Amino acid sequence: MAVLQQIVFIITLGVAVFLIRKRILRIRSTIQLGKQTEISGDKMARLQNLILVAFGQRKMFKKFIPAFLHFFIYVGFLVINLEVLEFVLDGVAGTHRLFAPYLSEFYNVLMNLFEFLAVAVLLACIFFLLRRNVLKLARFWSAEMTQWPRLDANLILFIEIVLMTAILTMNATDQILQTRDAHYVNTGTLFFSAYLIPLFQNFSTPALMVVERLAWWFHIVGILGFAIYVTYSKHLHIFLAFPNTYFAKLEPKGHINNMPVVTREVKSMLGLESVTTPAGEPGRFGAKDINDLSWTNLMAAYSCTECGRCTAECPANLTGKTLSPRKIMMDTRDRLEEVGKSLAVGGAGLNDGKTLLNDYITKEEINACTSCNACVEACPVMINPLEIILELRRYVAMEESGSPAQWNSMFQNIETSFAPWKFSAADRFNWAKEQ
């Protein structure tokens, strides 16, 4: 029986690892469709962002209550993974609570800490479910939060609640079994699950063993299943938040990335530099599809957990325009997924007749952006939707000459009178003579 359990466990673990690995490779290859960009700047500053913003959750804490609850889920995730390690080793080796004899007294402290976190995670998830579905916080119900994104969020919270309940059930039944069967190592009193003991006290020993095993299996299979699910969901931020903060822009937010291709052409037009480098294919100006964006933009799309803090701060969105920075990131990820899926089966991939611009993101959306950086400031994991918006605008302006008519007039005014309005350049200094 025990050997059978070991075999089943090893197969389950193998399948999970296989599926997760396959999915990670897929995501990596779609991110690599993006342009290679030079990661410049101070490595220490990047590391500091990673430590303070991702690891330290600094930007989360701008909203204290959700940050506090999220912090428990986050720490719970990190710490309870230590217990998962014991689960995996027990599963493979056919042991029970492998670490207990080695850690002796400390095992009890550790288990109680896990239980405390499990309860905290459980309560936080219940609060978050209520906030989404009962309090109906506006940013969880805006236009781009269609059925799937809403279900995705609820599923994640629900699965976490179920997984935590499984841990507590397992520990409660285990504690009863410790008094009845020598196989069950003494863990000492586990504070939180002890409250569940009365529920199981009257169960027969074999029944308890079944419940304990079921809870154990449920928890570990649940965790493996959840790990696979995460790679398909918005929940990927639990991993990608770390590289995303590391690779985030270091320049002041007002800075827009330069286009060296244009610099070369403008210099030669102004006679500042003779073009010695071969012209070559300059490629597309700006971005029409995901492969025109930098790989960091694409990774950012996978890092987005759809919290909507960006959209809740966006002046265009607040005044009823179609622009939503969260939707920009969701659309980018959806397009990546579509192309990735197609390429995986030898399909048309990027040449499927669709593009990020127009098929996912409309000109109306990108034209409404005031470049105010409210979305960039708001993002707890330093995603920059503005970079994508500006690259799309560059494509529209330079490849299509498709900017709004008033912008085209503004361009013309700058070209002819060196000001965005139609004034004569010769009158620029007239103000000094006026009283």
Added chain:
Amino acid sequence: MNVPTMAELAAKGESPEILFWVGCSGSFDDRAKRVTKAFVKILNAIGIKFAVLGTEEACTGDPARRAGNEFLFQMQAMSNIQVLNGYNIKKIVTACPHCFNTIKNEYPELGGNYEVIHHSTFLQQLISDGRIKIEGGVFKGKKVTYHDSCYLGRANNIYEAPREVLQALDADLVEMKRCRTTGLCCGAGGAQMFKEPEKGNKDINILRSEEALATGASTIAVACPFCMTMMTDGVKNKEKEAEVKVKDLAELIAEAQGL
């Protein structure tokens, strides 16, 4: 009003302490021109040796770049840099956060390296150095709210200098709920100044003006010519222009100095 140009100074073999970059709004927009003049009066009053480019100045290219026209931006940037480098300019002060951001953050990659200061920071420094002395307390007890310009605040982390200027005026500074890092845009950035907004249920400047009016302040202080236009229009839209004035920091100081 004494406004020397760089060409005049260069002809005399002199160089200024600062170059005052006026910007297109400051040169052509009637309301913004009043800010330009107020700032010049302050510079004249405390005897700072400055110069402007006059007709040699041209749009920094900010709206072109933000609307996606990188070619036009770089054409503007490079010819401006040629002019600035030709005069060997070291230090630039401007009253426009958009010009400030572009020259400070985007010109270096194209060969233009200068110390660039926004007039809010410059005025705050003059006050703390004691070069501007504010007496009389014209604004004592008056409620003033400050509207953060995105291109000063989030874009360049300048939140305190404008507020310190207002505090030096002895004004009663009241904050809007959305301020500093969460300040709401006036609606003009990213080249929106030059086109009609997309379809929505409200204009951004109306929303922001409502927030400013809700503070009960009699003055809405701004530090950006675009914010000036947007907030002035918003206040007018709410028919509050008789009670509530939208003023630039330079104008408030000039007023307190009786200039």
